[in-house]
Amino acid sequence: MIEKLAETMLRFKENTAYICKNEELSFGELYNRARDFAEKLKNDDFSPVAVIGGRNADTMAAILGCVFAKRAYVPIDISLPEERKNRIISLSKAGTVIDCSKEKPAFEKTENRAQTREENKTAYIIFTSGSTGEPKGVPISYKNLDNFIEWITLLEPLDKFEHANVLNQAAFSFDLSTAAIYYALFCGHAIVQIENKNDFAGIIDTIKQNKPEVMVATPTFIKLCLLDKCFCQKDFSFIKCIYFCGETLQKSLCKAIFERFSDIRIINAYGPTEATSAVCAIEITKEMCEQEEILPVGKISSAAAEIFIENKEIVLKGKSVFAGYLGKDDDFSKGYPTGDLGCIENGRLYCFGRLDSQIKYKGYRIELLEIENNICAVKGVENCAVIAKRNEHGEVRMIKAFYSGKAEEEEIRAVLLQELPEYMIPKTIKKLENLPVSTNGKTDRKELEKL
Numbered sequence: 256m257i258e259k260l261a262e263t264m265l266r267f268k269e270n271t272a273y274i275c276k277n278e279e280l281s282f283g284e285l286y287n288r289a290r291d292f293a294e295k296l297k298n299d300d301f302s303p304v305a306v307i308g309g310r311n312a313d314t315m316a317a318i319l320g321c322v323f324a325k326r327a328y329v330p331i332d333i334s335l336p337e338e339r340k341n342r343i344i345s346l347s348k349a350g351t352v353i354d355c356s357k358e359k360p361a362f363e364k365t366e367n368r369a370q371t372r373e374e375n376k377t378a379y380i381i382f383t384s385g386s387t388g389e390p391k392g393v394p395i396s397y398k399n400l401d402n403f404i405e406w407i408t409l410l411e412p413l414d415k416f417e418h419a420n421v422l423n424q425a426a427f428s429f430d431l432s433t434a435a436i437y438y439a440l441f442c443g444h445a446i447v448q449i450e451n452k453n454d455f456a457g458i459i460d461t462i463k464q465n466k467p468e469v470m471v472a473t474p475t476f477i478k479l480c481l482l483d484k485c486f487c488q489k490d491f492s493f494i495k496c497i498y499f500c501g502e503t504l505q506k507s508l509c510k511a512i513f514e515r516f517s518d519i520r521i522i523n524a525y526g527p528t529e530a531t532s533a534v535c536a537i538e539i540t541k542e543m544c545e546q547e548e549i550l551p552v553g554k555i556s557s558a559a560a561e562i563f564i565e566n567k568e569i570v571l572k573g574k575s576v577f578a579g580y581l582g583k584d585d586d587f588s589k590g591y592p593t594g595d596l597g598c599i600e601n602g603r604l605y606c607f608g609r610l611d612s613q614i615k616y617k618g619y620r621i622e623l624l625e626i627e628n629n630i631c632a633v634k635g636v637e638n639c640a641v642i643a644k645r646n647e648h649g650e651v652r653m654i655k656a657f658y659s660g661k662a663e664e665e666e667i668r669a670v671l672l673q674e675l676p677e678y679m680i681p682k683t684i685k686k687l688e689n690l691p692v693s694t695n696g697k698t699d700r701k702e703l704e705k706l
């Protein structure tokens with residue numbers, strides 16, 4: 256994979272590889288910058304490298320530098336609270352931290368590095384929300400990534416584009432970005448990076464200026480784009496394909512897209528971080544939006560992993576599936592149970608929702624138990640429950656927390672701001688005398704949903 260990456264980057268060296276705000280790098284320039292990073296990393300051991308960065312060319316080059324130096328990269332978004340950044344660095348046992356948020360990337364060695372003398376097999380470690388109250392590390396091997404790259408570069412209709420511009424909406428710390436980055440890099444396309452996901456006008460401007468033919472996005476992101484009445488084929492005729500992944504793609508959204516872009520091609524891809532971004536996909540047609548009750552999330556025949564259903568749960572096995580969580584003794588040799596409810600019908604995979612309290616909110620993966628555990632750890636909190644309020648389509652609209660005890664809301668909020676990313680902080684944190692209890696003695700979450 257590493258040799259092929261270098262070879263592809265050099266083959267396309269004159270073409271644009273990366274565009275973000277006012278920065279534009281050719282494949283040759285990105286390659287050289289990545290090699291500079293690799294050079295600085297190569298005399299260390301094989302321990303992971305934490306790359307703290309935003310959405311910019313240095314962060315991209317640092318990540319590729321780790322790949323060239325054969326050291327696992329741990330992407331950490333600059334917007335995370337310091338405590339969480341440090342926790343991830345410590346959990347990953349990164350031996351080097353590259354801070355790309357500065358004008359000139361800063362290198363720092365750490366004390367708590369993994370003792371890895373033998374050659375490293377992990378390409379990256381992405382941290383997701385963990386139900387125990389701590390972020391959990393998902394190591395993805397070169398073998399996993401290689402398999403994913405082969406799958407995505409051959410996926411129809413993505414395989415039809417040449418020197419296209421590919422929009423990457425996600426931060427490098429989310430595995431959706433893996434799809435955009437590696438698809439683009441291995442096909443000689445340019446990555447168009449959204450710089451700030453909260454700047455609506457900036458997003459539309461970036462799209463208008465850089466004319467991506469392919470957009471890699473969550474449904475939440477495209478819904479945002481559709482708020483602009485001009486976001487339609489007439490003004491954005493260059494958009495030919497949207498690759499969706501990461502959360503439920505509603506029929507209503509596809510219909511709205513087809514109304515604005517009659518010739519567009521829509522792909523719905525499915526997979527968790529644990530199975531390298533996505534394991535299957537299917538093109539969504541106008542007919543499907545009329546005929547299907549819910550939209551399928553993939554075709555079994557062209558999947559990147561073995562997919563089967565066990566007790567109504569989607570289980571994944573094969574080359575794209577990780578070996579186990581960082582620091583845990585997992586055994587997923589019989590398959591990784593995703594926690595997603597699903598079924599297979601006529602060779603298509605359908606996904607209905609979760610078996611646990613993991614949610615998707617604004618496209619982010621969140622364990623409600625992680626929030627709950629963090630609130631319970633605040634001094635003066637006796638009991639706590641965190642719930643997700645959904646709309647009539649089942650989409651999460653708000654996270655709410657309820658607790659009992661002496662602590663004040665402000666104290667809890669202050670602690671959460673230090674520990675959790677902003678999107679995980681509940682909109683309301685309400686004190687109750689006692690949390691309602693159901694007949695089986697557990698906290699009555701249904702009752703809380705009415706409050």
Ligand code: AMP
Nearest residue numbers: 500501502503524525526527528552620
């Ligand atoms: P992440 O690890 O952030 O990619 O999140 C993985 C989870 O997102 C899966 O286990 C599913 O619950 C959900 N997910 C991913 N893709 C889809 C999709 N196309 N439709 C419905 N849910 C999805």
